[in-house]
Amino acid sequence: MIPDGFSLFRNDLDYIGAGVRPLRGALAGASILVTGATGFFGMWLVEGLLWASTAHDLSLRVTMLSRDGPRFLAGRGRHLGVHPNLTVLSGDVASFDDHGHRFTHIIHAANEGAAGHAASRHIGTAIGGTRHIIDLAAAHGTEAVLLTSSGAVYRPLDPPSSGASAEGPAGAADYTVYRAVYAEAKRMTETMLAAGSEQHGFRAAIARCFAFTGAYLPLDGGQAMGNFVGDALAGRKIGVAGDGTAVRSYLYGADLAIWLLTVLVRGKSGRPYNVGGDEAMTVAELARLVSAAAGDTGVEIRGAAQPGATADIYLPDLTRSAGELGLRAGIPTRDAIRRTLDWYTVKRR
Template identity: 50%
Template sequence: MHEIAPGFSLFQDDLEHVRRKLAPVWPALRGAHLFLTGATGFFGIWLLESLIWANRAERLDLTITALSRAPERFLDTRAQHLRAYPELRFVAGECADFELPKRPCTHILHAASESNVDALADWPQRHLDAAIDGTRRIVDMAARHRCKSVLVTTSGAVYLPSESRDGTRFVEGPAGIADYIAERHVYGQSKRLIEVMTAVAANRHGFDALIARCFAFVGPYLPLEQNYVIGNLLRDALAGRELVVTGDGTPLRSYLHAADLVVWLLTILVRGRSGVPYNVGGDEAVSIAQLAHRVAAVVGLPADMVTIKQASVPGAAPSAYLPALGRIRQELGVRVDIPLDDAIRRTLAWHRERMNTK
């Protein structure tokens, strides 16, 4: 049975999983000062708690500085338990204008991203500005502090095509402003730009530019109400409601549990090759329809509680958002240790635990 670790908000099993799997990595981080952006998001909370847990268990003498727009609000409303750890410090501000820590940082994990939860019309401009100005500030800090490395978490969205081919020739692709400002286009292109900016600065200033192209994930703290298919399915399963797939259920996805995600990210930070992007994601491809049935089976709902709204087109190739994992496996030796069904089970158990303690 999974239990919340005393003084933390995640399961002790998950924190121990990260600590054990990263045994070869911890010596390289002993005495390090890590700076983390996106510290209050899904990636950020997992990184913070995993690093603090390992710091205590392995006696690493880490210092962690976390950037947040409103750290006091975050600590008061979501993470009061984190006040107990003196190795964790917060800096208030945006990525583009925060005050640099006085003590030089040895490693930077740039995991911030401007989300579009409210579907606001100005999101494309805000997202692009945050990507450019925030990354410029981060690489400037890396240069001033003579950092060893900067890890940027980008996205599999960089692979989504902005142009098309007609045989061997390129055709123009976008057919107007609406295509250029579409969320998929802006998000993917801005993530690619972050990679380029970091690599250019690394070449000039001598730090390592590490790149993690992140795909789809599951685990505690993944938002259940936002535009994440697996999150929405888990939300409805927890409520005992029908699991509804609004499309035809054929798109293919793979999911990596957040504990494995942390293992992979910190392995890239310490052992990755500078300027080389690594895909980060699950290895088991499932259709959205299959995913809905897998969630239903784990939670104990009958198969007829899954509804696929649209019929699939016979012979049509399904869309796919799947990472090739050959490079990261061969070079860094990581693997998926938490299978999909277990990942779903752990996430459901965590949410049930949280609901029972409220």
């Protein structure tokens, strides 16, 4: 069931509400700005916050930043128009006007890669947006700013001996290649936010995010999970472009929202926390899980294994997130896949 004013399933919203309960004292009466609010991260966060606010009587005010607010509210965000404690601002993340709004917390989830910029502009966009957020936080006396960084900061690098990336030095890497632009942008914004926090006194919360699934998962973004879910929804065989040996883990959107809000409220300033799933599997295994959840559509491995090749491993070490913040993935990958397929099936009716 999807409640009025929301697009997420009721059981997911209740799950987020329960996960946010320990944060009630910090979030009560807060005014929270979310950039990148119309994307995958943003929609889970905004709807989760609105639901938790009602469930726990938090009196939250949530402000979404959209490139075109009226268009968003007339389109896929039209269900949100009934919330009196929600404001949608229009503008570019590097220059938008706050229109007099004051923010106790900022979640900077804008994805510069989604803007379609060439590599020469990509880093400039990331820096400009983060600089504007720091200036806003300084002007507003903001308590905390959460940056949704990426596990890409660890790449390209020599494969970690443990098979998972920890929050320490990134290892040997060639930072000059084109594919490193996204990673370099995230590294720089982390440094900027940490420096800004020391200068202006707000807390810099940093979440290094890995791979996810759930409602609003992009089905054409070039990521394995989205591609596989798109194939399954179309009734096609799940197509694996490579040899299927790459290793990944996935966190469900409801867990993601809880983890990000926990890092926002409890994360130590300037200290990054990995955010991701704890069930490692090969891409071929993932494809078979999606196929089974969709009624056995079949799997086609299109690449051939290369003798002596090192497996592509993209996994978070979750020791710090669990040990310092008590974070655990509560929804298993198999269930997360089923929920993702169910949501898209309902929304397409």
